[in-house]
Amino acid sequence: ETGVTQTPRHLVMGMTNKKSLKCEQHLGHNAMYWYKQSAKKPLELMFVYNFKEQTENNSVPSRFSPECPNSSHLFLHLHTLQPEDSALYLCASSPSWGRGLPLHFGNGTRLTVT
Amino acid sequence: TQLLEQSPQFLSIQEGENLTVYCNSSSVFSSLQWYRQEPGEGPVLLVTVVTGGEVKKLKRLTFQFGDARKDSSLHITAAQPGDTGLYLCAGANYGGSQGNLIFGKGTKLSVKP
Numbered sequence: 384e385t386g387v388t389q390t391p392r393h394l395v396m397g398m399t400n401k402k403s404l405k406c407e408q409h410l411g412h413n414a415m416y417w418y419k420q421s422a423k424k425p426l427e428l429m430f431v432y433n434f435k436e437q438t439e440n441n442s443v444p445s446r447f448s449p450e451c452p453n454s455s456h457l458f459l460h461l462h463t464l465q466p467e468d469s470a471l472y473l474c475a476s477s478p479s480w481g482r483g484l485p486l487h488f489g490n491g492t493r494l495t496v497t
Numbered sequence: 498t499q500l501l502e503q504s505p506q507f508l509s510i511q512e513g514e515n516l517t518v519y520c521n522s523s524s525v526f527s528s529l530q531w532y533r534q535e536p537g538e539g540p541v542l543l544v545t546v547v548t549g550g551e552v553k554k555l556k557r558l559t560f561q562f563g564d565a566r567k568d569s570s571l572h573i574t575a576a577q578p579g580d581t582g583l584y585l586c587a588g589a590n591y592g593g594s595q596g597n598l599i600f601g602k603g604t605k606l607s608v609k610p
Contacts, residue, residue: 423602425603426585428597428598439597483528483589485545489539
């Protein structure tokens with residue numbers, strides 16, 4: 384029981400496709416995050432939602448669009464991606480944002496853009 | 498901009514050997530976390546260190562936070578193949594507008610039987 388579930392685990396999409404990544408957490412947490420993990424780079428924070436409100440958008444291109452309908456669910460909508468967007472996308476949650484609390488991660492979606 | 502440098506980047510050892518990996522910064526952190534990420538999975542928290550000079554042990558893993566809270570180390574005794582994975586450190590600062598964790602690039606450890 385991971386507590387944070389991500390689907391799909393793997394995704395291959397063309398540059399003109401539209402797809403969505405889904406994340407669900409069963410931990411009762413109020414903050415949810417999207418991270419991008421690429422080889423030879425630190426984990427890159429993309430978006431943060433705290434109590435369903437977006438608190439961080441780290442200069443992420445508009446081809447990535449987050450959605451947080453409630454504190455348990457987080458989506459990342461993808462459209463017209465570039466090959467350099469291929470990476471592991473990790474969802475995480477924590478009790479709240481802003482206090483450096485440890486993160487609980489899902490197992491990620493491995494995205495390949497062709 | 499705060500950065501965390503992890504070294505070595507890669508480490509390949511035989512089962513039973515000891516090893517130490519490092520996490521260094523020129524900045525002070527309120528606390529530091531260590532995560533392990535196994536292939537095909539997300540990172541999992543191992544430990545949080547908060548006080549300068551603090552030492553925490555988790556079975557064969559020993560974590561230390563530097564006195565000045567700018568660096569940390571992870572020592573593994575008698576490594577086992579199950580220790581294989583990517584070890585990430587992450588620094589946190591409380592308060593102000595910076596509420597997020599700063600991650601290092603990680604140390605990729607391979608323990609061969």
